[in-house]
Amino acid sequence: MTRYSLTHVGTAALGCLAERTSAIALAVAVLATLLATSCSRKPESAPLPKPTAFGAAIIESSGGKQTAQTGSLLPQPVVVQVNDEQGTAVTGALVEFAAAPGVTFDPTNGLTDSSGQVTTNISLGGMAGRYQLTASTLDKSHKNVELKIEEIALGYQQTLGRHLNDQYCERCHNPESTVQRVSNFDNLDVKPHPFTEGDTLNKISDADLTAIISHGGPALNKSALMPAWGNTLSKSDIQALISYIRAISDPPSRSAGPVYAKN
Numbered sequence: 001m002t003r004y005s006l007t008h009v010g011t012a013a014l015g016c017l018a019e020r021t022s023a024i025a026l027a028v029a030v031l032a033t034l035l036a037t038s039c040s041r042k043p044e045s046a047p048l049p050k051p052t053a054f055g056a057a058i059i060e061s062s063g064g065k066q067t068a069q070t071g072s073l074l075p076q077p078v079v080v081q082v083n084d085e086q087g088t089a090v091t092g093a094l095v096e097f098a099a100a101p102g103v104t105f106d107p108t109n110g111l112t113d114s115s116g117q118v119t120t121n122i123s124l125g126g127m128a129g130r131y132q133l134t135a136s137t138l139d140k141s142h143k144n145v146e147l148k149i150e151e152i153a154l155g156y157q158q159t160l161g162r163h164l165n166d167q168y169c170e171r172c173h174n175p176e177s178t179v180q181r182v183s184n185f186d187n188l189d190v191k192p193h194p195f196t197e198g199d200t201l202n203k204i205s206d207a208d209l210t211a212i213i214s215h216g217g218p219a220l221n222k223s224a225l226m227p228a229w230g231n232t233l234s235k236s237d238i239q240a241l242i243s244y245i246r247a248i249s250d251p252p253s254r255s256a257g258p259v260y261a262k263n
Contacts, residue, residue, distance in 0.1 A: 049094060053092040055090040056085045056139050058135055058136070059083065063122075065151065065250070067151075067162065069159045070153045071125070072124060078097075078120055080118055080147060081118075082137050089116025090112060091112055093111065093138075094137060095110060098133070099133045103123065104122070104123045105122055127153065128154060134146055134147070135147045152247060154247055157244075164241045165241060174195075188225055192223075192226065201249055202251070206255075213230070214230035
């Protein structure tokens with residue numbers, strides 16, 4: 001029977017421990033190298049589709065000046081159209097979409113269909129304000145032709161104001177009827193200002209808007225057809241409604257928030 005001294009056993013144990021420690025250190029180093037390599041690699045973007053035709057102009061078909069809560073998908077897709085010099089739709093032209101960081105497009109590019117159009121779904125960024133989107137195509141000389149489209153991201157208070165507008169104001173202040181709501185605009189002798197009418201509403205202070213909403217039109221010698229909502233809406237409700245009005249004013253109100261135009 002072989003006998004081992006304590007010194008022999010201790011030396012063997014230390015050698016085994018050293019080997020294990022070395023193996024672990026090697027594994028950690030390999031893992032760190034792999035992680036560093038994978039993090040340093042930029043995700044490869046899909047190659048752009050090859051255009052088969054080129055236009056002279058790009059126009060908006062639908063989807064501009066929509067509103068959505070920050071970080072949300074716009075209610076309707078944005079549709080743009082590429083035309084030639086005669087204004088005829090061009091099939092097979094490449095269209096690319098771009099905007100400030102935080103805005104996402106689905107898809108980010110595409111070739112125009114038989115009607116000369118490309119459709120994309122857009123989610124706005126996480127900050128309230130106006131976002132300027134760019135749709136671009138190339139002409140026959142391969143020069144960039146751009147279209148600017150504006151969309152509005154609403155913060156929490158402005159989103160609350162939009163809900164209050166839908167419940168109490170939209171029926172009279174929006175002249176357009178929808179399936180869900182029949183407008184009363186045309187039935188009124190004195191036409192209310194649409195909330196997008198920035199040329200007029202931007203000149204009215206927040207204090208005066210508060211007075212009109214709270215006490216009705218006569219509070220500022222306006223039409224008596226404008227009812228008083230002070231017993232229905234709280235002070236914070238009225239502030240939210242005014243914030244929404246400022247957000248959608250066209251031209252923009254100075255207090256509406258910034259325009260995120262940098263691509």
